[in-house]
Amino acid sequence: MRQAGRHLPEYCALRRRASSFLDFCYTPELAVEASLQPVRRYRLDAAIVFSDILVIPDALGQRVWFEQGTGPKLEPVLTGGEIDRLNPNRLTERLQPVYETVAGVRAELPAGTALIGFAGAPWTIATYMIEGGTSRDHERARALAYRAPRVVERLIEILTAAVVEHLLAQIRAGAEAVQIFDSWAGALPATLRERHSLRPIAEIAARIGEACPEVPVIAFPRGVGGAYADYAALAGIAAVSIDQTVDPRWAAAAVQPHAAVQGNLDPVLLAAGGRAMDEAVDGILAALGGGPFVFNLGHGVVPDTPPAHVETLIARVKGNAA
C-alpha cells in the first residue's frame, strides 16, 4: 500500500515544491525522495515507488488533473471514437520520469530492501477514464459496460497492453516485484468480474511471467469478498492483497493455499492506535503467520495517522515474527 503521503510532515514539505500532483510524480528528484521517506523513517522491508495509477491515462493522451480536496479529474472518454484517439505508442517515452524514479530509488535503497513497482488494473483505470474522476458507485462505468460492451472491452484491451508495458519498464528500471491495484474491482457485478477484472489481470500476470519469470506479481482486487480466492488461483499471481473486510482466517483457508497473502489491518485502526490495534495485529498474525504472508494494511495510510502508531505497529509485527 502507499506508505508515503500526507501523514508524514516531511512529505507535506516536499509536496509544496511541485506545482501540481502530476508534476510531483513526474519529477524524479521529488518522487525518489517521497518513495524513500517512509523507508528511512520506518525501516520497512520494502519500498513502493511513489507514483499514481492515473499516469497511464495521462500518458495515453487523456487530460488528467488533480484538484485540491476533490481528487483527480479527467476529461471523460465515452465513445469508440474517443478511445481510438488514445495514443499508446509513446507510453513508455512519456512515462520515462517514472522509470527514472524507480532507478533512483533502487540506487538509494539498502540492498536488502525490496522495491515494488505498480500500476492500476485496467478496470480501475477505466472507471476513472469513463467517470471523469472518482465515484461512489461507478454507475457510469457499469452503464457503459452494459450499453457499449465493445467500447469498454476495447478500452480494457488498450489498458491491459499499457499496464504490461508500464510494469515491464519499471522492472527493467529496477523494480523487483510489481503490484496491480484493482481498487474498484468491488464495484463490478459478478457477471462482469471475469471479463473486466480477472481476465485482464490474468493476462498481465502471464505476460510479466513470460518476460520476467523471477518477478512476483501481486494482485489487489479490493472489495471482491469471496472472489479473492479466484484471483489467488490465477497462474502467475504470487500474492494477493486483501482489504480489511476479509476475515484473515477465511483468507488463510481459501487464499493462502494458492498464493501469498498481504494484509489486512484497517488503516483507520492504525490511525486510532491503542490496544484495539494491537489485538487486531495479533489476530492477523495468528491467522496468517503460518503460511506465506506479508503484513500490510487493508488500504493506504490515512492522512491523520500519527507516525508513532506506525512505529508501534512495525515493532509489534517484527516482535511477533521474531
Add this chain to the structure above:
Amino acid sequence: MRQAGRHLPEYCALRRRASSFLDFCYTPELAVEASLQPVRRYRLDAAIVFSDILVIPDALGQRVWFEQGTGPKLEPVLTGGEIDRLNPNRLTERLQPVYETVAGVRAELPAGTALIGFAGAPWTIATYMIEGGTSRDHERARALAYRAPRVVERLIEILTAAVVEHLLAQIRAGAEAVQIFDSWAGALPATLRERHSLRPIAEIAARIGEACPEVPVIAFPRGVGGAYADYAALAGIAAVSIDQTVDPRWAAAAVQPHAAVQGNLDPVLLAAGGRAMDEAVDGILAALGGGPFVFNLGHGVVPDTPPAHVETLIARVKGNAA
C-alpha cells in the same frame, strides 16, 4: 428493494406535492400513493412501504434534512453526551404517520399482494448519524468505533431497540414481512462485522420472531461478500438479499441452504436493458430458481430506468417461472 422513485413520472408528480422529502414520508396520503404506484403499474407480487431509513434518527430527535442533489444531512452525533440526549421514548408516537401509511397501503392492496415493512440496520443508521450524511468510505464511523467503542456500542444498542419497535409497529399496522437494510455493512472491517452488524441483526430477528413468529425477516447486509452465508445462518432470518457483486451460483451453494435468497440483477443493467439484461435474468433464475428464491434487484431502481425495461424484466421472470 425500493420500487417507487424518480424513474416513475407519476412519482415525480407526486413528490412535488410535499415541501420536503421527510414531509413526503410523513404524509400518509402521499406515502400510500407512492407505495402503490409501482404495484399498480407493474402488478408486482409484493409492495414495500414508501418510507426512509432515516426516520429513526429523526424520531430519536437528531436533526435530519434532505438537500436536493446531495442526499441526506444530519447534525452528527459523536459523543456519549450527544447519544444520551437521543430520546427513544416517543419513537412510535413520532412515527405514527409511517404506521398509518402501512395500514393505508394494506387496505388498498389486492389480497394476494404481500406488504413488506422495513428499517435500516443499526450500523447503517449509525453511519449516517456519525458521518452527518452519506459517505464513500465511512472513515469517521469506523474511527469512532475504534476510538470510542463504548459510545458506538451504546448507539447500536439504542438503534437495535428502536428498529425492533419500529418493525413491530409496522407489523401491527399490516406489514406481513420485514426487511432490514444494512446498506453499509460492507464498510465494516471483518473484526467489527460480528459486533456491529451480525449481532444486532440477530437480536432484531430474534425479538421479531418471539413476538410475531409468522412474519419472515429478510436481511440485506449489502457488500459483505462471503459473509452473506453467516447472515443466512442466523436463527430467525428467513431470507437474505444479495447485491449484484455476488455470484448467484455461489449464493445457491452457500446461502440458499440456510435461507431464501432475494436478488440480484444489477439495477444499472435494468436501466440499460436489452439482450445483456435478458441473459443476466436467465442466469440468475437458472442458478437460484431451484431453491427458495425471490427475484429482485441487487439494489434500488436507478432514476434513469425506463419503465418499459421493468415491464420486460417482469414478463421474463414470470415467463421463466411459469
